[in-house]
Amino acid sequence: MRYLLRRVGHAVFLLFGVSIITFIFSALAPGNYLDEMRLNPQISPATLAELRARYDLDRPLPMRYARWIDSVAHGELGYSFAYNTPVAALLWVRARNTLVVALTAVLLGWGLALPLGIWSAERRGGIVDRAVSLFTATLLVIPELLLALGLLILAARSGWFPTGGMVSVGFAGFSKLEKLQDLAVHMTLPVAALVLAALPILVRHIRAAMLESLDAPFLRAAAAHGISRRKLVYGYAVRAAANPLISLFGFSVGTLLSGSLLVEIVMSWPGLGPLLLEAILARDLYVVIGGVLFSTIFVMAGNFFADVLLYWADPRIRVTRGAA
Amino acid sequence: MTQRRQITLWIAVLGALHVLVVFAGFLAPYDPSEQDREHPYVAPMSVHSREGGRFHWRPFVYAVRVREGSFDEYEEDTGRIIPLRFFVRGARYKVLGFLPTRWHLFGAEGGRLYVWGTDGFGRDQLSRFLYGGQISLLAGLIGASATLLFGGLIGTFAGFYGGWRDAVLMRLSELFLALPWLYLLFALRAFLPLAVSPVKAFLLVIVALAAVGWARPARLVRGVVLSAKERDFVRAARGFGASDGYLLRRHIVPETRSVLLTQAAILVPQFVLAEMTLSFLGLGIPEPVPSWGNLLAMLQQYSVLVSYWWIYLPAVAIVPFFVGYQGLANALHADSATQKIGV
Numbered sequence: 001m002r003y004l005l006r007r008v009g010h011a012v013f014l015l016f017g018v019s020i021i022t023f024i025f026s027a028l029a030p031g032n033y034l035d036e037m038r039l040n041p042q043i044s045p046a047t048l049a050e051l052r053a054r055y056d057l058d059r060p061l062p063m064r065y066a067r068w069i070d071s072v073a074h075g076e077l078g079y080s081f082a083y084n085t086p087v088a089a090l091l092w093v094r095a096r097n098t099l100v101v102a103l104t105a106v107l108l109g110w111g112l113a114l115p116l117g118i119w120s121a122e123r124r125g126g127i128v129d130r131a132v133s134l135f136t137a138t139l140l141v142i143p144e145l146l147l148a149l150g151l152l153i154l155a156a157r158s159g160w161f162p163t164g165g166m167v168s169v170g171f172a173g174f175s176k177l178e179k180l181q182d183l184a185v186h187m188t189l190p191v192a193a194l195v196l197a198a199l200p201i202l203v204r205h206i207r208a209a210m211l212e213s214l215d216a217p218f219l220r221a222a223a224a225h226g227i228s229r230r231k232l233v234y235g236y237a238v239r240a241a242a243n244p245l246i247s248l249f250g251f252s253v254g255t256l257l258s259g260s261l262l263v264e265i266v267m268s269w270p271g272l273g274p275l276l277l278e279a280i281l282a283r284d285l286y287v288v289i290g291g292v293l294f295s296t297i298f299v300m301a302g303n304f305f306a307d308v309l310l311y312w313a314d315p316r317i318r319v320t321r322g323a324a
Numbered sequence: 325m326t327q328r329r330q331i332t333l334w335i336a337v338l339g340a341l342h343v344l345v346v347f348a349g350f351l352a353p354y355d356p357s358e359q360d361r362e363h364p365y366v367a368p369m370s371v372h373s374r375e376g377g378r379f380h381w382r383p384f385v386y387a388v389r390v391r392e393g394s395f396d397e398y399e400e401d402t403g404r405i406i407p408l409r410f411f412v413r414g415a416r417y418k419v420l421g422f423l424p425t426r427w428h429l430f431g432a433e434g435g436r437l438y439v440w441g442t443d444g445f446g447r448d449q450l451s452r453f454l455y456g457g458q459i460s461l462l463a464g465l466i467g468a469s470a471t472l473l474f475g476g477l478i479g480t481f482a483g484f485y486g487g488w489r490d491a492v493l494m495r496l497s498e499l500f501l502a503l504p505w506l507y508l509l510f511a512l513r514a515f516l517p518l519a520v521s522p523v524k525a526f527l528l529v530i531v532a533l534a535a536v537g538w539a540r541p542a543r544l545v546r547g548v549v550l551s552a553k554e555r556d557f558v559r560a561a562r563g564f565g566a567s568d569g570y571l572l573r574r575h576i577v578p579e580t581r582s583v584l585l586t587q588a589a590i591l592v593p594q595f596v597l598a599e600m601t602l603s604f605l606g607l608g609i610p611e612p613v614p615s616w617g618n619l620l621a622m623l624q625q626y627s628v629l630v631s632y633w634w635i636y637l638p639a640v641a642i643v644p645f646f647v648g649y650q651g652l653a654n655a656l657h658a659d660s661a662t663q664k665i666g667v
Contacts, residue, residue, distance in 0.1 A: 017499045022511055141646045143597045145604060146639050149623055156630045258504030262601060266624075276507070277605055280514035288514045295507040303502075 003317060007307045011300045018296045022289045023065050068286070077293070078286030082279070087290040090275065095294050097166060098271035101187060102260045102298075105194035106253055113199055117206025121214060122233050132207075136200035144259055148193040148266040161189050164268035190267045194256055197263075201255075205248050206241075213240035243314055250306025254299035261295075327659040334652040341645055345457035349417030352451035353431045353439075356614045358415060360436055360446035363388060366398055368441040368449075368634050375405065382407045387435045406435035441634035443622060445612075453638045456614035460603075461645070463526060463615075464596035467533035471591060472584055475538035479545030480580070484553060484572060494546070497539035508536045509598060513607045522613040529608050533595050541587045545580050552579040582660040589653035593646050600642075616642055 059067070071078050076086035083090055120129040142150075155161040162168070168182050213219065214237050222232055264273030272291050279287035311317055344351060360366075369385040384407045386400035412431035418424050431437060440449035482493040500508070512532045520528065552558060558575045566574075596616070602608030603617025604624075611618055619638040622628050628635055 014499060014502050017495075018503060021499065025512060137650075141650045142643060143593075143600075143646060145597065145601055145620065146642070149620065149636075149639060153623075153629060153636065156626065254504055258506045261504070261506050261510070265605065276510055277607075280510060280607065283514070288511055292503070292507050292511045295504050296502060299502060299504055 003311060004308065007304060011304060014300065015293070015296060019068075019289070019293060020065070022292050023061065023068070026285055026289065068289075077290040080279075080284055080287050082282045082284045082287070087286045090287065091272070091290050091294055094270065094272045094275045095298075097269065098257065098260055098264065098273070099298070101190050101264070101269060101271060102194065102253070102256045104187060105191045105198065105256050105260070108191060109195045109198045109202055109252065109256070110249065112195065113202035113206055116199075117203045118210055118233070118238065120203070121207045121210030124211065132203060136203050139196055140200040144193070144197040144262060145266070147196050148190075148263045151189050151193050151196075152266060155189055162186050166270050186269075190260070190263050190269045193263045193267070194259055197259055198252060198256055202248070202252060206245060209241040209244045210237060213237045216240060243310065246306050246309045246313060249309070250303040253302025253305070257295060257298045257302075327655060327662055330655040331652065331659060334648060334655050338645075338648040338652060341648055342461065345454060345461055346420070348451075348454035348458055349419060349425075350427065351429050352448070352454045353412075353414060353428055353437055354448040354451045355415040355417070356447065356452045356455035357612045358447065358451075360442060360448075362446065363398070363436070363438075363442055364444050364446045365396070365632050366438050366442045366446075367632075368637075369438050371408065375402075380405075380407075382409075384408060385432065385435075385437055404435065406432045406437065408437065409433055440637050441632070443619075443635065444628070449619075449634060449637060452614040452619060453616075453641055456616045456619055456638070457645075459526065459609055459613065459615040460596050460599050460617065463529055463533070463599040463609075464592045464594075467530045467537070467595040467599070468588055468591040470530060470534040471537040471595075472541055472588055474534055475541030476545050476580065476584060478538060479542035480549050480572065480577065482542070483546035483549030484568070484576065486550075490546070494543070497542050500536070500539035501543075505536055506601070509533070509602070510607075512536060513602060520610075522609055525609050529599055529602055532602075533598055537591060537595070541584070541591070544583050544587065548580045548583050549576055552576045582656070586653060586656045586660060589649055589656055593649040596645070 068078050071086075075088055077088040077091065078086070080087050080090055116132055120126075120132040123129050139147075162185065166183070166186050168186075174182060214233070216237075219232060219236055219240070222236055223229075227236075260271065261273040261276065263269070264271040265277055268274065272294060276288065276291040278284075279291065366388055369388070371383045371385055373380055373383050375384075384405045386402055387404035387406055388398040389401040391397040391399045408430060409432070410430050412428055412433070413426045414428045414431050416424060416426055436448075438448055438450075440453065443449055443452070478493055478497075482490040509532055512535055513528075516528050516532065553571075553576060555575075558571060561571060561575060599608055599615065600617035600620065603615045604621045605617075606621065608617055609615040616638060619635075622635050623639075
């Protein structure tokens with residue numbers, strides 16, 4: 001338990017660090033949201049001053065940070081200039097949409113990568129192995145941006161999939177099943193882009209980990225004892241390879257969330273990505289900070305989940321406790 | 325030995341690709357911002373060598389004209405032949421940035437030649453792709469160099485001096501690694517001025533890239549330095565009274581070479597991509613300066629996406645660069661792995 005607590009403490013420390021860094025960056029930035037208002041002759045200086053005070057822009061940085069932390073404690077994460085609401089309310093909806101896509105991609109990606117990786121490791125040098133490695137090598141050199149654009153082009157040209165948005169017109173009137181189906185159709189493209197981008201890395205790591213454990217002396221000994229090949233691979237080798245793969249799992253959650261930012265924008269999926277881009281263009285300070293913070297929390301949650309899994313799966317960690 | 329040959333091969337491939345971009349002025353038939361306002365969205369012209377039944381020794385294209393009864397569709401004007409020529413005089417440019425000249429590798433006489441078609445402003449796509457590569461690749465190369473220098477210095481410092489300095493720097497690097505890099509890049513860009521001149525934007529992009537990317541090379545270099553400074557010959561040199569500077573210069577920094585090279589081959593394409601992403605989203609290099617991201621940004625318009633397939637061409641043409649860097653990174657990695665076994 002001490003080990004897990006330490007990980008949580010570590011995560012909280014990192015979150016504070018991230019928020020401080022983003023605040024410092026924001027202070028270095030010239031200009032703010034009110035600059036454009038200032039050019040407007042219809043807004044009086046008095047109003048501007050009032051707005052400045054309301055958004056804390058007239059205070060020094062440490063004060064602003066303290067006020068912001070206070071607002072975080074109240075579950076608000078600061079105030080959006082452009083939307084005129086607390087940031088948290090804005091982010092929750094978007095974060096949920098991002099999570100829907102990214103987590104589906106995580107599940108699907110691993111669901112595809114595990115059999116492919118294990119399979120190609122088991123038949124090292126065989127046709128399957130070579131086909132898989134050609135496939136991953138091809139995908140690896142195509143940048144995510146191009147993958148997303150390619151899929152979008154495919155969808156736009158063929159008309160098989162919607163090219164943007166999350167739901168069809170009239171979604172509210174659909175039955176439960178129709179809603180689910182509609183959502184699934186809209187999700188197909190962003191999820192496919194994410195999975196294709198993540199797949200090569202996952203497959204390669206799984207294959208490498210499996211190869212290592214297949215080559216391990218204990219496995220050769222087990223083979224010498226006449227244990228069946230199937231049991232060797234799925235009973236022993238997979239379990240021995242699990243440790244690095246669990247860490248990779250946590251890491252992949254972060255990568256997919258980060259990658260989904262771009263894919264969401266390209267595919268106009270209403271997640272954090274488009275909101276963040278909009279906020280950047282509008283200089284909506286607290287939304288940007290909130291978005292970065294949310295994404296950091298996602299990544300850490302992924303890593304923490306991996307830590308818990310490792311703790312459960314690997315007795316060595318329980319014994320040596322807390323070798324970070 | 326084959327690994328060495330592979331490295332040479334990939335460097336040759338990359339070298340050839342980069343030469344194409346470096347000599348964009350010579351290879352591109354037109355200036356990248358030159359507009360042919362009468363002809364937006366012209367499809368790539370097909371090169372012919374026979375007209376009716378007659379064979380022409382010199383390949384030619386037909387001029388385009390607006391199809392009758394429409395205002396945005398073109399057709400070949402078979403009455404007007406535009407012969408192609410090598411080494412023609414055209415738009416002014418400077419070879420390698422200082423030699424002014426007007427010679428281009430190829431071009432058309434008495435008409436305009438669009439091998440890759442034109443964009444919505446009637447600009448030649450091929451020229452824009454080649455010139456755009458200069459911006460994107462330079463951003464990648466400079467960004468990666470800055471990051472490696474920055475990360476390398478921090479890593480060497482942390483590894484060599486250790487103690488609290490090491491602890492502070494490594495905690496900081498963990499912070500940067502914990503953040504999804506695209507979000508971090510975005511946040512950083514968010515806090516930098518939006519509307520800036522192309523040169524400034526270019527520098528901003530590079531600064532943003534280096535600020536985001538330093539953590540991983542720093543950690544890798546630190547690892548190498550940590551093990552290098554405990555090697556027997558280094559301790560011996562220290563025993564003979566060698567100064568820190570001498571040790572770093574002679575024994576420690578050279579050890580980090582292979583890590584840095586592999587990192588460079590990984591970072592350059594990553595940074596090219598980062599520049600493309602920023603420009604694609606309108607946060608990077610502003611129009612009318614061409615960059616690969618700007619070229620792809622046109623695809624954000626649905627009408628362009630479904631109507632004009634030649635706007636995809638730059639996206640396809642970018643891929644070989646990524647293949648080259650990927651191949652080089654793999655070869656370098658394999659090489660350093662075999663070296664380790666050899667020792």
